[in-house]
Amino acid sequence: MSGHSNYIPKTGFERWLDARLPIARLAYDSLVDFPTPKNLNYWYTFGGILALCLGIQLVTGIVLAMHYVPHVDHAFASIERIMRDVNYGWLIRYMHSNGASMFFIAVYAHMFRGLYYGSYKAPRELLWILGCVIYLLMMATAFMGYVLPWGQMSFHGAVVITNLFGALPLIGQSITTWLWGGFAVDNATLNRFFSLHYLMPFMIAGVVILHVWALHVTGNNNPTGVHVQSKADTVPFHPYYTVKDGFAIALFMLMFAAFVFFSPNALGHPDNYIPANPLVTPAHIVPEWYFLPFYAILRAVPDKLMGVLLMFGAIAVLFILPWLDTSRVRSLRYRPTTRMYFFIFVVACLVLGFCGGRLPDDYVIPGLKSFQLLDADLNSMVWLSRFATAYYFAYFLIILPVMGLTENPLSQPKSISEPVLSHSAALPVGAAASPEKRG
Amino acid sequence: MLRKCLAIAALGLALAGGPALAAGSQKEPRTVEWSFNGPFGKFDRAQLQRGFKVYREVCAACHSMDLMSFRNLGQKGGPFYDPKYPNPNDNPDVKTIAKDFETSEIDQETGDIVKRPATPADRFPNPYPNEAAARAGNGGALPPDFSTLSKARMGGADYIYSLLSGYSTPPAGLEVPSGQYYNPYMLGDVSAFWKGKGHAPPGGFIAMPPQLAADKVTFDDDTKSTIDQQARDVAAFLTWASEPKMEERKAFGVGAMIYLLILAGLLYMSYKRIWRNVAH
Numbered sequence: 001m002s003g004h005s006n007y008i009p010k011t012g013f014e015r016w017l018d019a020r021l022p023i024a025r026l027a028y029d030s031l032v033d034f035p036t037p038k039n040l041n042y043w044y045t046f047g048g049i050l051a052l053c054l055g056i057q058l059v060t061g062i063v064l065a066m067h068y069v070p071h072v073d074h075a076f077a078s079i080e081r082i083m084r085d086v087n088y089g090w091l092i093r094y095m096h097s098n099g100a101s102m103f104f105i106a107v108y109a110h111m112f113r114g115l116y117y118g119s120y121k122a123p124r125e126l127l128w129i130l131g132c133v134i135y136l137l138m139m140a141t142a143f144m145g146y147v148l149p150w151g152q153m154s155f156h157g158a159v160v161i162t163n164l165f166g167a168l169p170l171i172g173q174s175i176t177t178w179l180w181g182g183f184a185v186d187n188a189t190l191n192r193f194f195s196l197h198y199l200m201p202f203m204i205a206g207v208v209i210l211h212v213w214a215l216h217v218t219g220n221n222n223p224t225g226v227h228v229q230s231k232a233d234t235v236p237f238h239p240y241y242t243v244k245d246g247f248a249i250a251l252f253m254l255m256f257a258a259f260v261f262f263s264p265n266a267l268g269h270p271d272n273y274i275p276a277n278p279l280v281t282p283a284h285i286v287p288e289w290y291f292l293p294f295y296a297i298l299r300a301v302p303d304k305l306m307g308v309l310l311m312f313g314a315i316a317v318l319f320i321l322p323w324l325d326t327s328r329v330r331s332l333r334y335r336p337t338t339r340m341y342f343f344i345f346v347v348a349c350l351v352l353g354f355c356g357g358r359l360p361d362d363y364v365i366p367g368l369k370s371f372q373l374l375d376a377d378l379n380s381m382v383w384l385s386r387f388a389t390a391y392y393f394a395y396f397l398i399i400l401p402v403m404g405l406t407e408n409p410l411s412q413p414k415s416i417s418e419p420v421l422s423h424s425a426a427l428p429v430g431a432a433a434s435p436e437k438r439g
Numbered sequence: 440m441l442r443k444c445l446a447i448a449a450l451g452l453a454l455a456g457g458p459a460l461a462a463g464s465q466k467e468p469r470t471v472e473w474s475f476n477g478p479f480g481k482f483d484r485a486q487l488q489r490g491f492k493v494y495r496e497v498c499a500a501c502h503s504m505d506l507m508s509f510r511n512l513g514q515k516g517g518p519f520y521d522p523k524y525p526n527p528n529d530n531p532d533v534k535t536i537a538k539d540f541e542t543s544e545i546d547q548e549t550g551d552i553v554k555r556p557a558t559p560a561d562r563f564p565n566p567y568p569n570e571a572a573a574r575a576g577n578g579g580a581l582p583p584d585f586s587t588l589s590k591a592r593m594g595g596a597d598y599i600y601s602l603l604s605g606y607s608t609p610p611a612g613l614e615v616p617s618g619q620y621y622n623p624y625m626l627g628d629v630s631a632f633w634k635g636k637g638h639a640p641p642g643g644f645i646a647m648p649p650q651l652a653a654d655k656v657t658f659d660d661d662t663k664s665t666i667d668q669q670a671r672d673v674a675a676f677l678t679w680a681s682e683p684k685m686e687e688r689k690a691f692g693v694g695a696m697i698y699l700l701i702l703a704g705l706l707y708m709s710y711k712r713i714w715r716n717v718a719h
Contacts, residue, residue: 038717080506080587083684090684091691235717243710250703257699261692262478265590273591273681274583283626417718 006033030216035234036241037222039416043117044220045248046110048241052249053103054208058201060096068148070194072187075150076275094264100142101267102256104290107135115321116342118330119221125322127214132318134207139291139315141200144193146288151272156285158185158193164298167305184278224413225330233416284359292356293349296385297392299360310389317396324396326404334410338403341395348391355385464630466623466641468594468601471671475678478693481686482679487518489658490676493669496656498585501577501647503565506586507680509537510559516686518676528559540564578618580646589674589681596678598624604670606649610640619644 007025009015018025067086069078082089111131114120120128143161147154162179166172181188219228228234235241259266265273267289271282287295294311301307317324332339360382376383474483491512494504512519513527524530540557542564557564567573574581589595601624609621612635621629627643651666658664679685 077506084506084511090688094688239713240717243706243713247703247706247710250699250706254696254699254703257692257695261688261695264688270591270593273587 005029030212030237031242032236032238034216034237035219035228035231036237037220037228037233037416038235038240039222039224040220040241040244041223042244042248043109043113044222045245046106046113048245049106049249049252050103050110051208052252053099053106054201054204056095057099057103058205060092060099061198061201063092064096065198068194070148070191072150072190072276075148075190079149091260094260098256098259098264098267100145101259101288101290102252103138104142106252107138108290111135111318112346114221115345116332116339117221117223118225118325118327118332120322121325121327121330122322123218124214124221127211127218128322129319130207130211130214132315134204134211135318136315137200137204137207141197141204142288142290144197144200146272147190147193148197149272150190150276152274152276152280152282153269153272153285155185155276155278156282157287158189160285161287162189164304164308164311167308169305221330222416223331223333224416225334226412226414226416229415230417286357289353289357292354293352294356296352296356297389299356300382300385300389310393314389314392317393321396321400325400327400327407327409328404329409329412331412334412335403335407336410337407338399341399341403344391345395348388348395351388352385352392355381355388360385464628464639464641465626465643466601466605468597468624469605470597471600471674473596473675473678475675475685478689480689482516482675484518484520485660485662486672486675487679489656489660489662489668490672490674490679491518492658493651493656493673494585494676497650497669498673499563499566501566501573501582502585503567503573503582504563504585504680505565506584507563508559509533509540509557509561509563511680511683512536513559514683516679516683518679530559533559537561578646582647585677585680587681589678591681593626596674599674599677600670602645603651603673604667611635613640616644619646620648621645 005025005028007018007022007028009018009024014024017023064082067078067082067089069075079093082093084090086092114128114131143157147158162176162185165179166176168175177183179189180186181192222228269286269288286292294314297314298307298311301310327335327338329335332342358381360380361377362381364379364381364384372378474481474486494502510527510530510533511517513524513530513533514520517527519530519532519536520527521530521532527533537557537559540561540563541554542557542561543552543554545551546553567576570581583591589599592598594601602622605624606620606622609615612633613621613629614632614634615621616632621640621642622645623640623642625643625645628639629643630639632644633639651669653666654664656664656669658668662668682688
């Protein structure tokens with residue numbers, strides 16, 4: 001998409017096409033010839049996996065929409081009809097519902113990889129921000145998709161999430177009514193959620209094109225964080241990364257298939273197999289697992305408006321991350337102190353997810369009642385999520401800016417090839433032993 | 440490796456979130472070695488037939504199964520499936536069962552609602568004309584629909600089995616409200632009704648009195664009709680009704696896993712071969 005193109009049209013048709021619409025050139029430059037750093041590890045395969053996830057969700061979703069009825073009286077039964085009477089409907093529907101979870105597993109891996117190797121730093125700020133836009137769209141799409149079966153969790157989840165906007169002063173109530181299309185979550189809400197749930201994946205696909213475009217302008221980052229300097233640092237995307245991504249995709253699909261075929265409801269909530277009833281509220285309303293960290297942040301704050309702002313702030317902070325990290329070194333491989341803080345950050349995210357699935361008053365350590373400070377019980381999920389929330393924001397707003405200025409980074413290799421050539425195993429030409437274990 | 444660790448961590452997160460939500464005081468359901476457990480599990484046809492009989496003779500008096508049609512009983516994987524009748528509507532067992540039920544339709548001549556014997560294409564008739572009638576007939580409680588019950592309860596078949604066979608006399612000190620019954624497996628909290636010493640007993644109150652009794656249902660295959668057996672069989676039947684395509688799904692899954700394993704192996708070998716001359 002940028003720079004020099006090595007595409008040579010071979011047949012008459014290709015020459016004819018190339019002079020009019022160089023689409024074959026575009027495909028060749030971006031998927032075949034694209035020079036890619038040769039030291040990318042398996043963490044870099046999630047981009048390809050995510051593209052596949054989006055494809056699976058689009059194809060299964062379009063088929064599901066042929067059978068689904070977006071009406072409060074028929075939605076639940078129409079999904080069960082897909083499961084029972086549509087040929088391979090169970091397969092399509094379980095792929096779609098588990099596919100959402102797989103999509104988020106992959107996107108979280110992709111994001112943590114970007115955080116670790118500094119893939120958000122110049123010149124890749126826009127690439128990172130476009131990724132954040134995709135993530136935001138994914139969250140909106142997943143939330144609206146979860147509402148469509150019109151089970152108990154669908155309905156009450158929709159009530160809770162849409163009511164969050166009601167916390168905004170002055171305009172809150174109007175926004176909520178506007179979102180609902182009425183004065184409660186009802187048929188109008190379900191209809192518009194279905195419409196938007198069908199629209200948004202195509203918006204995601206559009207931003208994915210921008211994301212890949214931006215990637216192909218700057219080129220891939222790599223585990224060393226050092227710029228590509230010569231042709232010796234890169235290999236063509238095809239066949240080197242098509243085969244490596246392909247292998248990773250096959251492994252990912254094994255995990256995906258294990259869920260779809262043998263445990264299709266493990267990631268969902270049983271209450272969503274009870275048809276929605278506005279008059280009966282489930283004992284505990286919880287979102288899907290991929291929203292639990294944000295749910296924990298929301299509940300960590302006693303004030304509703306502040307909780308909502310903090311929850312959205314947790315995502316907003318990602319957008320300004322390229323300017324919060326002041327270090328000139330990209331990869332945390334050469335920033336040992338920050339790397340330690342990064343791993344604590346990962347743990348904090350997991351802790352938030354854990355807290356989000358529990359009741360705020362649950363004990364962290366059961367039976368221990370002596371952690372009272374004034375009127376606060378520090379041995380409770382709500383306090384654990386408060387500590388984790390504080391760390392989440394401190395990592396972005398304090399640790400990264402300060403560490404970049406004070407930390408003494410290790411010396412970086414001069415080029416991508418340098419650390420490779422210093423490997424003893426790389427000296428003899430030929431099949432190297434277990435190259436996947438190295439960066 | 441790293442990939443795997445992350446996936447495991449992510450799933451750990453998911454699983455930690457899931458079951459944690461059943462944070463009630465009820466007893467954990469007893470686990471049963473179901474024939475349909477595991478990736479190669481299949482339903483026990485005889486058990487499904489017995490379970491259907493329990494449903495029909497005991498549960499169906501109050502509990503609807505709106506999403507089930509009689510033909511489902513004779514479809515592939517169903518309790519009365521017969522390979523001689525690939526179209527379940529032709530299955531004589533299913534026809535006989537359907538004929539014993541009455542369903543209503545509109546007489547095209549007069550417009551009146553008339554009763555007629557059901558056919559395999561008909562849905563299981565609902566025992567009540569509407570929700571209000573169902574509540575009125577059950578002391579204000581609504582008997583849940585059974586179509587997706589096993590998927591809609593934490594613990595699935597284990598829970599249904601444990602609840603049905605787990606009624607016990609309330610411990611001394613527990614004041615059971617009238618019209619309610621104590622069950623240690625029921626989701627809920629009885630501490631407000633506990634006047635005894637120490638912790639309140641596990642479980643909750645349920646509006647359904649114990650329904651199963653020894654020999655209440657006579658099994659056609661000479662299986663001893665105990666409460667435990669009836670509870671087991673009806674739980675298996677309800678699991679089949681919630682997931683009628685489970686056998687097909689698991690069989691398909693085994694093939695898919697083998698395919699993906701071979702594909703992953705081939706791709707790994709290609710990967711090693713393509714990269715063999717690149718120091719990286």
